[in-house]
Amino acid sequence: MSRNRVLRVKNLSVRYQTQKGPVHAVNDVTFDVFENEVFGIAGESGCGKSTLIRSLMRLLPDSALVTASEITLSGQNLQSMPDKNFREEILWSKMSLVPQSAMNSLNPVYRVGHQVVEAIQAHRAISKAAARNRVAELFDVVGLQADLMDNYPHEFSGGMRQRAMIAMSLALDPGLIVMDEPTTGLDVLVQERILRRIREIRSQISSSIILITHDIAVIAEMSDRIGVMYGGSLMEQAPAIDLFESPCHPYTLGLKNAFPSIRNKGQELISIPGSPPTLIGESSECSFLERCPFKAEECSKEFPAIEKLAEFHEVRCFRHKEAPKLRELASNKATWLSSN
């Protein structure tokens, strides 16, 4: 395929040094984001999704040690760039963020419109009037009335604040927008409205989106390609349809079981027993080993490397060749219970 690559991340790891030993918050993550696509990253709480994108945007505390063999954004090497240049040239103008709990991401003492104007003027030399016109335009895109921009954040509802944050992220036409849990904390109706809005925006702009969520339903609906994270590693990534039609990693199989399906009404949900790994200390085994019903002997000796199944389908599992058989076993509740 000849699609243009917007973001390339290769072998990215984030490590924290703690008193209990090193914590591998993100472990050897490699992925690409192409032009005009939505790349979803799914995973349970604490699997390193947010740390991953925070490391890309240099928002982690100094105690975090970030290593990677390559991080490029639209062909520009981000690793060698000094902080000041990164802040002025990359942040927001080329890569923007809709932060987690965007509802609390507006400064309570400033009017909403002013904060968007500030973001625009920080990177572009344009007059306040022109910036305000741009804000009115953006508010229209996200479905907010333009005259609301002189209101304070506390006068907005949660969904409105979320949309204001999305408007802000669009302000400078960045090539890449990272949305960290854009629907968390909103009720389902507002969620649906926000998602519809994001879909509409997608058809109007050419930015790529990285969508981070623990909500499989959201990610299935929105993404072109999906990466599944577990314990700091990308366990499987594939185009959305492939991932749900032919998942190969046991964790993906488990995740799929844990969500209700519209087609099979009344089907009992099967959860994955156990809890996520602590990520503390050096370990050479597969991070999913403890909860995996299909573990083999080799799984405890070595962390499986990335295996390429198709052009965009990659998986980290020794038993990926037996996938069809595993899929069948995984739909049986007993399989999961017997593993513990």
Add this chain to the structure above:
Amino acid sequence: MAAKTRGNALVNIKRLLQEHYQIITSNRLSATGLLFIVIFMVVAIFAPWIAPNDPWEMMYDSSGEFASLRSPSWQFPLGTTHLGYDLFSQLILATRTTLLIGSVSGGISILIGANIGLISGYYGGKIDEVLMRFTDILYGMPFLPFIIVLISLFGRRLEFIILAIVLIIWRTSARVIRAQTISIKQRQFIAAAKARGCSDFRIIYRHILPNVLPLLLLYAAFNIAWSVITEASASFLGFGDGETISWGGMLYELWLSGKTRVAWWWFAAPSICIVLLVTSLVFVSRAYEEVANPRLRKR
């Protein structure tokens, strides 16, 4: 375009003043406090025109007799000193000095305290450690011995009294503002501002400062009140400026004259003024405290 922006700035300032006026007048106590402060300010500004007599002139009454130690009367509303000085005129001119010392040292100390608190709280780590240990050292400094050493080294001058007060009282505001900064910098909107590419300077002064402002104004009022009290006690001990007269200085003169037991009017006027001004400032700061801490608000 430029004229329009200037017009907008004026509108903004007007809006800001209105906002603060509303904060203060929403509470009866602080409205009273504001009234007294305004009166004191007017007196301070127009002191030379209000004062009926020269404060250092020996007065004679209408019958031509030397007016020494007179109790309040129509001619001398607040009485006279043993040397026949008119206390009313002295009090009015002293208001000027006291308010000057209060606002200048209160203002400078809050400026230092706020900046040290913001920088210390925002950056944390080594910067915080150095600045806060420095503050701790100042906490260990007893005020009066400090001012005595400073004044005996440099002389009894207004500037040095202000300097001594500033050097001591910024410490409390620095600590409180540091604590508030630490709590605010962990809020989500600061992370969002960072993601937007805001510089540290911008985050500190445009995003954190407005959020600590109510607390800052509260401590500004406290600092002014403390400066007034401190100046009065320093003057009372004889470490005031010999050239200018202040409320504390008036009490010092009374002490020197040895007429404390006789001339009740001599200590009444400056003492009441000190109490009134400090109470007014505390009442006004109380209104800001309610903004900073809504739980104090009456429902």
